[in-house]
Amino acid sequence: MFNVREITTEDVELLLDYWYSRSDDQLIKMGANPSKMPSREVFRINILNQLSLNYKLKKAYATIWLYNGIPIGHNNINKIIFGQEAYMHLHIWDVENRLKGLGQKLIKKSIALFFKNFNLQILFCEPYSKNPAPNKLLRKLGFTFMKKYSTIPGSINFKQEVNRWALSKEKFDTLKWI
Template sequence: MLGVDPSRLPPASQWQRLYEQMFDQPVEQRSSLLVSWLYEDRFLGFSTADKIRIRQQANMHLHITDASQRKQGIGAECVRQTVELYFQALKLKQLFCEPNAFNVAPNRTLQRAGFKYVKTHMTVPGPLNFHQAVNRWMIERG
């Protein structure tokens, strides 16, 4: 929950309706894209892409929800594969990720997955977050 404002979390039913409506749209028209991560047929976590500008750029978020699977290098592989999926599905040139600057795990994961550090700055990274320090990471394709 580091960086998430619990008061901004919508009820589960509202989230479900949002994603059901989104999944009915072609990928190119969606405001976000959701990727579930499985490890040995178990749900491990997920990634979302938002702030999508088709053929240009998007922002990704990453979450390993199964704490027992953290610190094993699985996250970096999930991120690598998800990056490829986002670049392919959204035809991107750049992909950004802005984890909380004080949350070491996702910052290390992004570096291991090939992202390059851009800067640290204060922002509200998404609709569920509060104003915070984040590290901006980027990965590009020719």
């Protein structure tokens, strides 16, 4: 019913469709600045370039979330320092699949892959503070709230208040959901 796998070349268009089918208002609600979005082709090339790299060389990594065999979202990390840390992002593509608890079931499997494949000691997530769903989910998963601060969290974002959450390897190893 629920499954998570590494992104493949066949998934790239689905991921791009998610980003490039959003209205400006939808992008802003996620914390993205529509004027900073790269062209679809540049985004495609960036994703494809990461797929063939060894884990130690990847700057970004994504998992695809499946429900009943159908891709419904993705979970990715970037700012990866192999053996140390990474920053996580989560996206359920279709509105109909949000707020149903699917993300909580799927993200657990992705997080396990992130810690294993990148030998992480800590995993961060910095959702837009005005986006309640990911903040609530991170608390439920056992992430520790670190701070709220203003930053430009990524290349497609505007300056915004984010909540920094962290999950250490030590705490991850004690969680009962793994």
